Amino acid sequence: MTSTEAxxxxxxxxxxxxxxxxxxxxxxxAGAGHPVLxxxxxGDLGQWAPWLSxxxxxxxxxxxDHPGFNASxxxxxxxxxxxxxxxxxxxxxxxxxxxxxxAGAGLGGxxxxxxxxxxxxxxxxxxxxxxxxxxxxxxIPDIFLLSPAELAVLTYHTDEARSAAREQAEQLADDxxxxxxYLRNRSAxxxxxxxxxxxxxxxxxxxxRVTAPALILWGAQDRLLPVRHARRxxxxxPRTQVAVIRDAGHLPLAEQPGASLQAILAFCGED
Amino acid sequence: xxxxxxxxxPYPYLTEKHRRDGDSSxxxxxxxxxxxxxxHELYQRYLNELVLxxxxxxxxxxxxxxxxxxxxxxxxxxxxxxxxxxxTRGKIAVLGxxxxxxxxxxxxxxxxxxxxxxxxGRVISGFVRGIGAEYQTFQLDPTQSRSRFHEAHDLIVExxxxxxxxxxxxxxxxxxxxxxxxxPLQQPHPPIWSPSQGSAETVDWxxxxxxxxxxxxxxxxxxxxxxxxxxxAAERHGNPAAPxxxxxxxxxxxxxxxxxxxxxxAPHLDFLFNTLLRMPRDMFFPPGYLxxxxxxxVLGAKRGLGEGRNDLAELIExxxxxxxxxxxxxxxxxxYASELGFGTFCxxxxxxxxxxxxxxxxxxxxxxxxxxxxxxxxxxxx
Numbered sequence: 001m002t003s004t005e006a007x008x009x010x011x012x013x014x015x016x017x018x019x020x021x022x023x024x025x026x027x028x029x030a031g032a033g034h035p036v037l038x039x040x041x042x043g044d045l046g047q048w049a050p051w052l053s054x055x056x057x058x059x060x061x062x063x064x065d066h067p068g069f070n071a072s073x074x075x076x077x078x079x080x081x082x083x084x085x086x087x088x089x090x091x092x093x094x095x096x097x098x099x100x101x102x103a104g105a106g107l108g109g110x111x112x113x114x115x116x117x118x119x120x121x122x123x124x125x126x127x128x129x130x131x132x133x134x135x136x137x138x139x140i141p142d143i144f145l146l147s148p149a150e151l152a153v154l155t156y157h158t159d160e161a162r163s164a165a166r167e168q169a170e171q172l173a174d175d176x177x178x179x180x181x182y183l184r185n186r187s188a189x190x191x192x193x194x195x196x197x198x199x200x201x202x203x204x205x206x207x208x209r210v211t212a213p214a215l216i217l218w219g220a221q222d223r224l225l226p227v228r229h230a231r232r233x234x235x236x237x238p239r240t241q242v243a244v245i246r247d248a249g250h251l252p253l254a255e256q257p258g259a260s261l262q263a264i265l266a267f268c269g270e271d
Numbered sequence: 272x273x274x275x276x277x278x279x280x281p282y283p284y285l286t287e288k289h290r291r292d293g294d295s296s297x298x299x300x301x302x303x304x305x306x307x308x309x310x311h312e313l314y315q316r317y318l319n320e321l322v323l324x325x326x327x328x329x330x331x332x333x334x335x336x337x338x339x340x341x342x343x344x345x346x347x348x349x350x351x352x353x354x355x356x357x358x359t360r361g362k363i364a365v366l367g368x369x370x371x372x373x374x375x376x377x378x379x380x381x382x383x384x385x386x387x388x389x390x391x392g393r394v395i396s397g398f399v400r401g402i403g404a405e406y407q408t409f410q411l412d413p414t415q416s417r418s419r420f421h422e423a424h425d426l427i428v429e430x431x432x433x434x435x436x437x438x439x440x441x442x443x444x445x446x447x448x449x450x451x452x453x454x455p456l457q458q459p460h461p462p463i464w465s466p467s468q469g470s471a472e473t474v475d476w477x478x479x480x481x482x483x484x485x486x487x488x489x490x491x492x493x494x495x496x497x498x499x500x501x502x503x504a505a506e507r508h509g510n511p512a513a514p515x516x517x518x519x520x521x522x523x524x525x526x527x528x529x530x531x532x533x534x535x536x537a538p539h540l541d542f543l544f545n546t547l548l549r550m551p552r553d554m555f556f557p558p559g560y561l562x563x564x565x566x567x568x569v570l571g572a573k574r575g576l577g578e579g580r581n582d583l584a585e586l587i588e589x590x591x592x593x594x595x596x597x598x599x600x601x602x603x604x605x606x607y608a609s610e611l612g613f614g615t616f617c618x619x620x621x622x623x624x625x626x627x628x629x630x631x632x633x634x635x636x637x638x639x640x641x642x643x644x645x646x647x648x649x650x651x652x653x
Contacts (some may be wrong), residue, residue: 145299145407147553173571183566187559191414194406 012056013048013063020090026071027095028063031056034124035097038063039088041106041130041251042143042189043155045181046070051257055264062095064088066108068188070181081107081133081192081200085115092122101268102212103127105253106225107189110134110200113237117206125268126214128233129260130225130250135199136232140225142197144190148172148182157221157249204236213239215267217260219248241267272608272645275364275617276324276634277333277520280317280351281547282341283624284309290542295550295577297340297404304341313344316627318351322358323631324620327638331362331395333520333617335466336369338401338408342547349382356390363390366466366485366520366617367397371416372409376423376444380430380451387455394457397464397485398424403560404550414559417472419443431460466520469497472562478504478512483615485518488548491590491607494519498611514614519607522592523618524625525636529595533587536594539623540583544591547623550577593618597640604645616645 013030028048036059038052046065055061067075067087078084088111092100102123104112109131116123141154152165173179193199214237218230227244234240243263245252252260285296285304293300321332334351337343345351348365355363363386368379387394400420406413422441426449429439435450455461465477466485477484478501486497498517505512522540526532552570555577561569587594593603604616620634 142407144557145551145554147551173567176567179571180563180567183558183570184563187414187563187566190558191412194412194414195410197410 012053013061018091018094020087020094021076023067023075023087024073025067025091026065029061031058031060033059034101035060035062035099036101036103037088037092037097039102039104039108039111040066040069041104041108042069042132042185042193043106043151043251044070044108045178045185049254049257051253051261054257054261058265059101059268062097062100064091066111066188068191069185075188079191081111081114084111084192085118088115089119089122098122099124101125101127103129103264104131105129105251107132107193107198110193110198110203113207113210113233114200114203116210116212117203120209120211123210123212126210126212126237127217127264127267128214129217129253130219130222131216131229131233132193132198132225133200133203134229134232134236135196135201136228138226138228141223143224144186144194154223155250156255157219157223158247158255161249161255207236208238210237211239213241213267213270215264216240216242217252217263218242218244219250219252219255220244220246221248222250224250243267272604272642273330273515273615274328274642274645275331275333275362275615276321276329277335277366277617277619278317278321278324278621279335279342279619280313280344281543281621281623282310282313282344283542285341285546290546293546293549295404295554296342296547297550297554298407299554300341302339310344317344317621318354318358320621320627320630320634321351321355323634325355325359325361327635328642329361329618329638331364331393332359333364333366335366335397336399336401338372338405340404340547349379349386352386352394353389356386356393359393362393362395364395364464364617365397366395366464367399369399369401369405370423370427371419372401372405372411373423376426377430377446377449377451379423380427381453383427383461384431384451384453384455387457387461388453392456392461394455394461395464395483396461397466398427399466403556404554406557406560407554412559413557415443416560417562421476428460428463431455464518467497469493470561470565471500474500475504477501478510479508481505481510481516483516483518485520485615485617487520488591489519489521491611494590494607494613495611498613502612514612516615517611517613518615518617519611519613520617520619521590522594522622523600523620523633523637524592524594524622524629525597525600525633525640527596527636529599532594532596532599535629536592536625537583539625540586540592540594542623544581544583544586548577552578592622597636600637601641601644604641608645 065072109128110133148169152169156162248255334348336348439446464483467473524536
């Protein structure tokens with residue numbers, strides 16, 4: 001066992017490479033039970049988040065790196081979130097995941113919602129956290145014009161989370177591997193969501209197809225994508241409940257993992 | 272040496288507050304800062320200045336394309352080129368059309384061909400990707416910038432040279448009919464120039480196609496590296512480079528003495544480098560605009576050209592701008608030309624907030640006191 005594998009085992013997750021359409025994808029997984037597929041946000045640098053371990057206490061949790069992000073290979077030919085959703089349906093086949101609890105944050109939330117419109121029967125529950133993908137009239141910041149430090153400050157709400165994130169962002173270029181992941185992820189995000197800016201105007205017309213109950217999880221103080229977007233998702237999806245997490249910005253799962261996990265477990269426990 | 276006069280058409284009337292605190296003169300600087308009446312006067316003056324280059328003996332004039340900025344008022348360089356045709360005799364270089372940004376490259380093929388036919392074959396066609404900020408301007412995916420550039424270039428050159436109609440099924444453009452009228456007058460097509468800040472990919476591409484490579488806004492060290500990379504690439508591709516294929520574009524200002532030139536140029540160079548070119552790094556280089564081979568180095572650098580304040584003496588010292596008496600500039604250009612082997616020079620004699628009288632005096636000093644010494648003997652040109 002290598003030291004990396006040992007630390008993964010201690011954290012309780014496994015790592016594997018799977019290949020779909022000649023594109024290698026790195027998949028992290030943990031736990032047993034009904035499968036949860038988690039689709040990460042654009043700023044995720046490939047870590048196994050502690051709240052996923054909490055979820056793995058009850059479910060089999062799968063967390064891939066999107067093609068073009070982190071340790072996955074570039075996604076040849078995937079040039080939109082809608083295309084990426086088809087790729088993920090094939091990855092679900094490859095992993096033997098028939099019907100899943102589908103969760104996604106930010107860009108991953110958009111992807112989850114899109115996938116659920118294509119094959120609704122494969123999604124038993126849908127969880128969208130600060131999901132991109134729809135547009136309201138409210139003006140939102142352009143993340144592509146922000147430096148890493150500016151983005152960190154706008155992403156988080158609490159002073160501790162914000163200053164920790166800013167400090168990490170200011171040191172980003174000092175760690176070549178991490179910096180390269182950041183740049184590559186940002187480029188992959190731009191390729192998927194540059195125009196129209198991080199949303200798909202056709203998605204609202206398809207959302208009625210989603211059959212699974214949906215939890216819309218949102219940070220009360222989200223400044224990148226204000227909470228009004230949560231209400232818009234709730235209007236567009238057929239069966240929704242909204243959980244607004246206090247003292248959280250754009251990433252409630254990272255900033256308030258306890259409260260977020262509690263909301264998710266409560267939602268998943270319902271019939 | 273062949274000489275071109277470059278004009279950026281800057282908008283000089285920005286507030287003191289913006290000069291002091293503004294973080295960018297691109298895309299986010301409101302167009303309410305542009306006064307159309309003053310704009311009208313500026314265009315008249317700037318067009319006259321371009322014509323002056325032609326009158327005093329420059330081989331050609333250069334216009335360029337930039338968008339949503341006070342840096343330059345030429346979003347449509349082909350329009351400016353069209354206005355200049357009846358007023359000039361020399362070359363008109365469009366440096367260049369940002370072909371990656373165009374919805375349709377065939378529009379560029381058509382416009383350049385029109386300019387070429389109308390002018391009697393005096394047009395030079397520069398092709399560029401557009402700077403990073405311009406991918407915000409048109410909400411164009413910057414990760415596709417290079418592949419759009421290459422396909423647009425290939426399509427335009429084929430449209431100029433291959434008998435139409437023909438079909439085109441590329442990655443970005445799919446056309447049942449490629450058959451533009453008119454065709455260019457110059458055969459097989461107008462000369463193509465490649466202005467760049469020195470990316471290895473662009474240098475190699477220009478050398479492979481035998482296009483004139485024009486280095487802009489660079490210190491002498493970068494100039495030396497880019498030119499030697501071009502020559503090596505040209506050898507490798509089997510097309511040894513002629514001096515004319517290597518060009519340098521730099522701000523130039525002349526007065527009777529070095530001291531006077533530096534004193535008079537200072538506020539305008541300051542305005543160019545510290546206000547008009549100022550831009551946050553993430554605006555300058557949007558995601559995917561640079562290759563992963565160069566992005567970490569450029570974006571991880573402590574400071575870029577558009578950030579902080581550039582020291583003017585240092586800019587002049589490093590060769591970003593040529594400022595001095597005719598004797599000084601002549602001696603510098605002679606030295607750089609023999610050392611670096613370039614045969615094309617584009618003087619940006621109008622920059623920042625430089626006034627018309629200073630511009631005209633400087634241009635005449637350059638034309639009378641610098642250009643003749645660098646022309647080949649018996650060349651016949653002034």
